[in-house]
Amino acid sequence: MSFLHLRLDRDALEPGERLTGTVEWDQGDSVAQSLWISLLWHTEGKGTEDSDTVDQVEIHSPTRTGSQSFEFQLPSAPWSFSGRLISLIWTVEASLESTDLLTNAPFISAPEGQEILLRAVEEP
Amino acid sequence: MTKNETESTAGSRFSGCIGWIFCGVFALIGSIVFVFLAVIPVWQIIRAQSWEAVDCTILTSEVESHSGSDSDTYSIAITYAFELGGQEFTGDRYNFSNGSSSGYNGKAAVVDRYPPGSQTLCFVDPNTPSSSVINRSPGWFLLWGLFPIPFMLIGFGGFYALIRWGGELGKPKRRAKKSFSRRQDPVTQDLDPQQAALLAKLDGRPEIPEIRPGPLVLESESSRVINFVVIGIFSVFWNGFVGFFAVDTLRGDGTSWFMLLFLSPFVLAGIAMIGATIHQGLAIFNPKIHLTLSDGDLRLGETYSVSWKLDGRSNRLQQLTLSLEGREQATYRRGTDTRTEHSVFHRHILVDEQRLHFTEGSFSLPIPRDSVPSFKAQRNEIQWRILVAGDIPFWPDVSESFQLWVSPPKAFDEERS
Numbered sequence: 013m014s015f016l017h018l019r020l021d022r023d024a025l026e027p028g029e030r031l032t033g034t035v036e037w038d039q040g041d042s043v044a045q046s047l048w049i050s051l052l053w054h055t056e057g058k059g060t061e062d063s064d065t066v067d068q069v070e071i072h073s074p075t076r077t078g079s080q081s082f083e084f085q086l087p088s089a090p091w092s093f094s095g096r097l098i099s100l101i102w103t104v105e106a107s108l109e110s111t112d113l114l115t116n117a118p119f120i121s122a123p124e125g126q127e128i129l130l131r132a133v134e135e136p
Numbered sequence: 137m138t139k140n141e142t143e144s145t146a147g148s149r150f151s152g153c154i155g156w157i158f159c160g161v162f163a164l165i166g167s168i169v170f171v172f173l174a175v176i177p178v179w180q181i182i183r184a185q186s187w188e189a190v191d192c193t194i195l196t197s198e199v200e201s202h203s204g205s206d207s208d209t210y211s212i213a214i215t216y217a218f219e220l221g222g223q224e225f226t227g228d229r230y231n232f233s234n235g236s237s238s239g240y241n242g243k244a245a246v247v248d249r250y251p252p253g254s255q256t257l258c259f260v261d262p263n264t265p266s267s268s269v270i271n272r273s274p275g276w277f278l279l280w281g282l283f284p285i286p287f288m289l290i291g292f293g294g295f296y297a298l299i300r301w302g303g304e305l306g307k308p309k310r311r312a313k314k315s316f317s318r319r320q321d322p323v324t325q326d327l328d329p330q331q332a333a334l335l336a337k338l339d340g341r342p343e344i345p346e347i348r349p350g351p352l353v354l355e356s357e358s359s360r361v362i363n364f365v366v367i368g369i370f371s372v373f374w375n376g377f378v379g380f381f382a383v384d385t386l387r388g389d390g391t392s393w394f395m396l397l398f399l400s401p402f403v404l405a406g407i408a409m410i411g412a413t414i415h416q417g418l419a420i421f422n423p424k425i426h427l428t429l430s431d432g433d434l435r436l437g438e439t440y441s442v443s444w445k446l447d448g449r450s451n452r453l454q455q456l457t458l459s460l461e462g463r464e465q466a467t468y469r470r471g472t473d474t475r476t477e478h479s480v481f482h483r484h485i486l487v488d489e490q491r492l493h494f495t496e497g498s499f500s501l502p503i504p505r506d507s508v509p510s511f512k513a514q515r516n517e518i519q520w521r522i523l524v525a526g527d528i529p530f531w532p533d534v535s536e537s538f539q540l541w542v543s544p545p546k547a548f549d550e551e552r553s
Binding site (some may be wrong): 027028060087090095097123130135 | 467481
């Protein structure tokens with residue numbers, strides 16, 4: 013049974029902090045050239061989605077089964093926020109190249125680890 | 137790449153191709169018709185100004201009728217003879233109009249002026265005497281040249297949109313499983329800030345403007361003169377196009393009430409555009425406000441000083457309000473339309489003056505701590521702006537905005553463990 017699991021040590025961080033976690037996998041019968049672990053954000057909401065892969069780690073020729081710890085330095089921006097039109101969500105994603113195995117783990121990157129809520133104010 | 141993503145990418149490429157073909161057809165047909173109805177007649181009129189004037193005799197003249205699907209159209213059919221260099225020639229061109237239109241009376245009046253056997257002047261190309269014309273002046277028929285412009289705007293505007301936002305149209309939608317795009321940092325590291333910003337834009341990555349500490353003169357988001365010129369040009373084209381059809385309909389034989397009814401909303405829109413052009417023209421003479429920030433490196437949770445100065449007739453201002461606004465901006469597509477929505481999440485009045493006694497001053501700009509920094513991606517943005525609103529009795533009001541770039545507090549710039 014193939015699987016790809018991702019575990020973050022903390023899922024609420026402040027911008028600029030180090031995010032750490034572990035990825036575990038079992039490729040089953042398939043053989044992947046690389047295992048990619050990516051730090052990225054994307055937007056959700058009314059606007060067409062924007063996204064950016066901020067950092068990536070590649071594990072070459074991963075063994076059939078295994079686990080690997082990783083760490084990323086979070087940038088100072090953008091922050092996790094949720095408004096009337098836009099939400100910005102940070103995630104770590106792991107994928108075994110040339111297989112269907114992909115998983116992700118969302119987390120918060122904002123002061124005090126609290127997502128910023130933007131409440132609409134009334135037009136004057 | 138998974139099968140679904142391959143299909144999605146192929147589908148996007150297909151829809152992208154359809155877009156290019158669609159715009160190409162509009163641009164090509166619009167351009168050909170524009171050349172035929174505007175460029176060639178104008179070029180011929182200019183050329184004919186140097187042609188030789190010779191006496192000619194009208195041989196035949198009549199209003200020619202052309203059957204159309206809705207109604208008949210008419211053109212001036214005229215032939216004439218003239219002598220040049222001892223040789224006899226004939227011509228059959230009244231003016232440089234290419235085609236026929238619905239107005240009969242105007243053409244009948246021309247035909248009445250040139251009965252067979254009458255003498256008149258015609259203009260002949262001395263190098264090619266087979267090229268001749270009776271009336272070499274520009275006429276209403278040139279307005280037909282406006283007809284293909286909307287088609288060209290759709291075509292070339294579509295090309296612009298495809299080039300500017302084509303990447304986004306071709307991108308597969310995010311789903312649970314997707315492949316990653318590789319980061320190109322080693323390349324961008326060697327670029328200057330402008331090149332890096334351009335590359336980031338092309339790559340769909342968020343843009344961060346170059347931030348310079350120290351005083352910063354803010355620039356208004358829009359130019360009054362450019363607004364006036366854009367609205368004015370659009371108004372001239374719109375009203376020229378609609379006015380031509382309206383006049384042609386009114387001058388036609390038996391006014392078509394259906395056509396008049398059909399044209400009336402376009403005429404009303406044209407009148408509104410003239411009003412908007414006048415309004416924008418008057419706004420050019422409004423007093424202009426200049427804002428200078430004490431520090432261009434704005435941070436959440438900090439307070440800055442802004443100096444302001446008014447140019448022009450500031451004594452006409454009855455009220456001046458400056459406010460700080462934070463808003464979300466989301467751009468999305470619905471069908472073939474691209475729409476942009478805003479939602480304001482922060483508003484704070486900075487200055488609210490009745491009856492100004494000074495033409496310059498300064499105020500505090502407190503950036504809230506419990507909010508978000510500026511963010512600018514291709515379709516989603518967090519914007520911070522200073523809004524200026526001024527009330528002038530019986531005159532267009534002052535309305536300007538100055539965009540700010542607000543960064544996270546400095547504490548978040550450093551690496552933290």
